[in-house]
Amino acid sequence: MGHDVDRVLPEVADEAGVTRCRLRMFEVAAPGGRTVRPAVLSGLSMLRYAGMAGTPSAADVRARIAAESPELLDVAMNLMLTQRPDGNLVVGDTHHYALTHDPFLDAETDALVLSQAARLLGVPDLTVRRRWTGVYASAEREFLVAAPHPTTRVVSVTSGIGMTTAFGLAPTVLDDLAGAPR
Structure with missing residues (x-):
């Protein structure tokens, strides 16, 4: 279903509080x-992922960022980077929540990410090779699994952790379907 759960089954999305x-x-x-x-996660990652956001020191990190660079919180930045096999770095990311997004992208937000990444790497600026925009379903709970029909499952990772959790979620959903009445 991915991020289109709100378009395909709006009643399921509404019940789960899904936005994009x-x-x-x-x-x-x-x-x-x-x-x-290895891959690098900044202190902003500590605010983003539940495993770290629940730690006692996360509140201190948030307070410090709010005092020193509130604009990073305004764009829900998660400053992280990893190196691709070709040597280029993937740097990101920012998060904007809405039911429907404006097709135009904000140059200031892009510049903020790039300046923070350059600062983290200790260089004056970075050379952008490519830009990527992604969209995913988002909700208060990390996972949406619904059964609108006995043999149908609506599944979406609604927290931005899909690439790292999907293979763990899939067997649970498939096992449930295997036991569903037909």
Whole structure:
């Protein structure tokens, strides 16, 4: 179903409180051919992911960012980066929530991500190779699994952690379907 649950089965999406999250990421040239291993998550990631956001120190991190750079919270930035096999870095990301997104992207938000990533890497600026815009279903709960019909399941990871959790969620859903009355 992905992020289209609100278009295909709006009643299921409404009940789960689904909206859409648009995020922005960039592929940039590694400064000076630098190798970055492993992936890097900044303090902003601590505010984004439930496993870290529930720790006692997360409130201190949020307070510090709110005092020093509130614009990072305004765009729900999660500053992280990882290196691709070709040496380029994938840098991101920001999050904007709406039922329908404006097709135009904000240059200031892009510049904010890139300046923060350059700062993290200790360089004055970065060379953007490509830009990426993604959309996913978002809701208060991390997972939406609904059964609008005995042999139908609506499944969406509604928190932006789909790539790391989908293979764990899938067997649970499939096992449930295997036991569903026909």
